[in-house]
Amino acid sequence: MELIKDQANIWRIPKTGGMLVDGLVFASEALMVKAKEDRAIEQVANVAHLPGIVGNSLAMPDIHWGYGFPIGGVAATEVSAGGVVSPGGVGFDIGCGVRLLRSELSEEDLAGKLHELVGALARKVPAGVGGAGLVPVDRAQSQRVLKEGAKWALSEKIGNDEDAEYTEDRGTLAGADPRSVSDKAIERGSRQLGSLGAGNHFLEVQVVDEIFAEAPAQAFGLRLGQVCVMIHTGSRGLGHQVCTEEVRSIDSAMRMKGIQVPDRQLACVPVGDAEGQRYMEAMFAAANFARTNRHVLADAVRDGFSQVFQSSRDARVSTLYDVSHNVAKIESYEVDGTSRELCVHRKGATRSFGPGSPELPDRYREVGQPVLIPGSMGTSSWVAVGSNESARLSFGSTCHGAGRMMSRKAAGKQATGREVEAQLGERGILVRARQIRLLAEEAPYAYKDVDEVIEVCHELGLSKKVAKLRPVAVVKG
Amino acid sequence: MGTFKILDHTADVGFSVKAASLTDLFETAAQAMFSVEYDLSTVGFEREIPLEAEADDIEGLLVSWLSELLFLHDADGFVGGDFIVVELGDTPMRRTGAPAMKIRGTVRGRTIGDWFEQTGPQIKAVTMHGLEVVKKRFRYEATVYLDV
Numbered sequence: 001m002e003l004i005k006d007q008a009n010i011w012r013i014p015k016t017g018g019m020l021v022d023g024l025v026f027a028s029e030a031l032m033v034k035a036k037e038d039r040a041i042e043q044v045a046n047v048a049h050l051p052g053i054v055g056n057s058l059a060m061p062d063i064h065w066g067y068g069f070p071i072g073g074v075a076a077t078e079v080s081a082g083g084v085v086s087p088g089g090v091g092f093d094i095g096c097g098v099r100l101l102r103s104e105l106s107e108e109d110l111a112g113k114l115h116e117l118v119g120a121l122a123r124k125v126p127a128g129v130g131g132a133g134l135v136p137v138d139r140a141q142s143q144r145v146l147k148e149g150a151k152w153a154l155s156e157k158i159g160n161d162e163d164a165e166y167t168e169d170r171g172t173l174a175g176a177d178p179r180s181v182s183d184k185a186i187e188r189g190s191r192q193l194g195s196l197g198a199g200n201h202f203l204e205v206q207v208v209d210e211i212f213a214e215a216p217a218q219a220f221g222l223r224l225g226q227v228c229v230m231i232h233t234g235s236r237g238l239g240h241q242v243c244t245e246e247v248r249s250i251d252s253a254m255r256m257k258g259i260q261v262p263d264r265q266l267a268c269v270p271v272g273d274a275e276g277q278r279y280m281e282a283m284f285a286a287a288n289f290a291r292t293n294r295h296v297l298a299d300a301v302r303d304g305f306s307q308v309f310q311s312s313r314d315a316r317v318s319t320l321y322d323v324s325h326n327v328a329k330i331e332s333y334e335v336d337g338t339s340r341e342l343c344v345h346r347k348g349a350t351r352s353f354g355p356g357s358p359e360l361p362d363r364y365r366e367v368g369q370p371v372l373i374p375g376s377m378g379t380s381s382w383v384a385v386g387s388n389e390s391a392r393l394s395f396g397s398t399c400h401g402a403g404r405m406m407s408r409k410a411a412g413k414q415a416t417g418r419e420v421e422a423q424l425g426e427r428g429i430l431v432r433a434r435q436i437r438l439l440a441e442e443a444p445y446a447y448k449d450v451d452e453v454i455e456v457c458h459e460l461g462l463s464k465k466v467a468k469l470r471p472v473a474v475v476k477g
Numbered sequence: 478m479g480t481f482k483i484l485d486h487t488a489d490v491g492f493s494v495k496a497a498s499l500t501d502l503f504e505t506a507a508q509a510m511f512s513v514e515y516d517l518s519t520v521g522f523e524r525e526i527p528l529e530a531e532a533d534d535i536e537g538l539l540v541s542w543l544s545e546l547l548f549l550h551d552a553d554g555f556v557g558g559d560f561i562v563v564e565l566g567d568t569p570m571r572r573t574g575a576p577a578m579k580i581r582g583t584v585r586g587r588t589i590g591d592w593f594e595q596t597g598p599q600i601k602a603v604t605m606h607g608l609e610v611v612k613k614r615f616r617y618e619a620t621v622y623l624d625v
Contacts, residue, residue, distance in 0.1 A: 037487075038486075038487045040487075064487045064488055065486060065487040065488060066488065066489075066606075067489065067604035067605075067606030067607075067622055067624060068604070068605075068606050071488060088604075088605075088606075091624070092601045092602040092604075092624045093601060093624075184548060184552075187552050188548055188551045188552045197599070198595075198598070198599040199598055199599050199601070199625060237551040237552070240551070240601045240602045240624075241548065241551075243602060244544050244547075244602050244603070247604075247605060248532070248537065248540070248541065248544075251533075251537065251605065252533050252537075252576075255533070263605075263606055263607070264536075264605035264606070264608055265604050265605040265606040265608075267605065404487050404488045405487065406487070407485040407486060407487055407488075408490060408597070408598055408625070409483070409485055409490075410485065435594070435595050437594070437595070437596070438595060438597075438598060441597075441598060477599070
């Protein structure tokens with residue numbers, strides 16, 4: 001496949017065969033070497049086949065091999081021109097994302113308290129494969145969670161108004177319809193509300209290590225040495241089941257409609273068709289479930305803090321922001337000089353709205369949206385700020401993390417889970433994992449360098465660096 | 478019993494299966510899937526659960542069958558160690574628009590607790606990426622990728 005370097009950090013895959021647009025990959029020379037090692041680039045070209053796609057089939061710098069879409073893939077289709085929605089462009093973990101909580105504490109306040117705090121957090125936050133969540137909901141309540149998202153949690157006196165205010169869409173994605181979510185999806189997921197899950201999901205205690213831009217840091221309430229907590233999880237089994245069923249039924253509908261795509265996992269139908277509408281309603285509902293999940297977990301973190309720190313100031317934990325990186329939404333962008341309504345798929349990509357966006361809470365409107373980028377376990381995470389350049393380059397999107405570069409099997413061969421735990425300990429990072437053995441698969445060396453991913457986004461203007469956060473403790477499934 | 482091999486994927490996991498018959502292929506694929514997450518020799522049998530799945534074609538049927546097993550795992554904490562396909566083939570008296578293929582089988586296994594040791598990553602879903610079921614001269618072969 002031909003890959004042309006357009007300019008620094010931008011690579012073009014020229015349109016060939018059934019591709020409707022060019023592919024565009026944002027990557028440095030070093031990141032491109034990694035991206036070419038697996039089938040990720042081929043997947044960018046495959047996505048360019050989606051009917052109604054506009055602009056380019058895009059990949060963020062953390063691109064890696066996914067299923068259907070590459071991870072780090074962004075594609076926008078024009079709704080009024082028969083543009084499609086593809087469940088594979090959102091992924092199985094619908095609404096998966098990151099919530100960052102800031103505390104009033106400084107790193108020195110953790111001295112002698114970190115073990116106790118992490119113990120409290122690990123007890124409060126259910127993690128691992130099975131296991132019920134903190135608020136297993138019945139059928140009727142599930143319907144409300146799916147429809148109302150964070151509003152439901154507030155009505156149950158879980159969390160506070162700020163938790164919802166500082167969440168994408170203020171915690172509730174309009175257009176969600178629980179009637180489009182199957183009984184099986186509700187059965188599979190409803191008991192898991194308020195749980196972290198396994199795999200790359202985590203809860204981390206972090207310290208603000210470096211500040212790169214004062215104004216947004218101030219608006220976000222971040223200062224040097226400050227203790228924060230990052231939560232990375234999604235819609236659990238509920239989202240997995242919604243996607244499983246929707247891929248199957250859309251695959252079937254697609255063939256009846258005569259739509260052809262190069263990979264069956266790219267199954268798609270026009271957004272405006274009945275099947276497309278039903279998927280959007282179900283996907284939005286699952287995204288509401290994901291936000292509510294993180295909302296509930298944030299409240300559990302608050303509980304953990306107040307158990308360990310007696311003064312109300314020390315125990316205070318507030319939501320800085322919550323943003324998804326697996327979702328498709330209807331947004332307007334200028335394409336070829338006219339504003340068009342597009343279905344923007346972000347599969348492992350973070351929304352990155354710039355200053356002035358009406359979608360942002362008042363406090364952040366002047367500086368732009370907080371962009372939350374988790375590093376791999378044991379490496380730094382980042383807070384960046386959205387930019388208006390992203391609207392021009394990437395349909396308001398930026399990277400979502402470090403991006404894997406080593407398979408789980410290969411990572412497992414490098415060291416055992418216990419060895420990885422010890423290595424992290426030597427670097428001052430406390431680890432609490434339910435399944436120690438699986439730590440090996442999530443070891444830092446299995447991932448690309450998150451700092452370089454962030455740098456490329458910064459240079460291109462997809463998002464701008466604000467603060468670097470160093471982990472001091474990790475809780476995993 | 479067929480054989481299976483775990484395939485490397487940067488972020489996820491795949492497996493390929495070889496078996497003498499389609500029935501065997503589906504049974505072995507179920508073994509392969511749960512082997513990604515657990516050591517099946519330690520699961521043991523406590524109860525047997527009947528299972529059914531439908532799809533438009535044979536590849537889709539394999540995904541549906543594995544997805545049903547995954548649903549049991551996620552909804553009930555049930556892990557299968559032994560899989561038996563009772564019936565597999567075209568649906569009788571096809572109605573227009575109804576799925577063309579059907580599988581019926583049973584799974585024997587046990588409900589596990591949170592303490593049960595995982596030997597590999599949690600499986601979120603069965604994907605259609607790179608999905609293949611091929612009939613060779615003397616056997617069937619399949620490739621499946623999982624989202625983990």
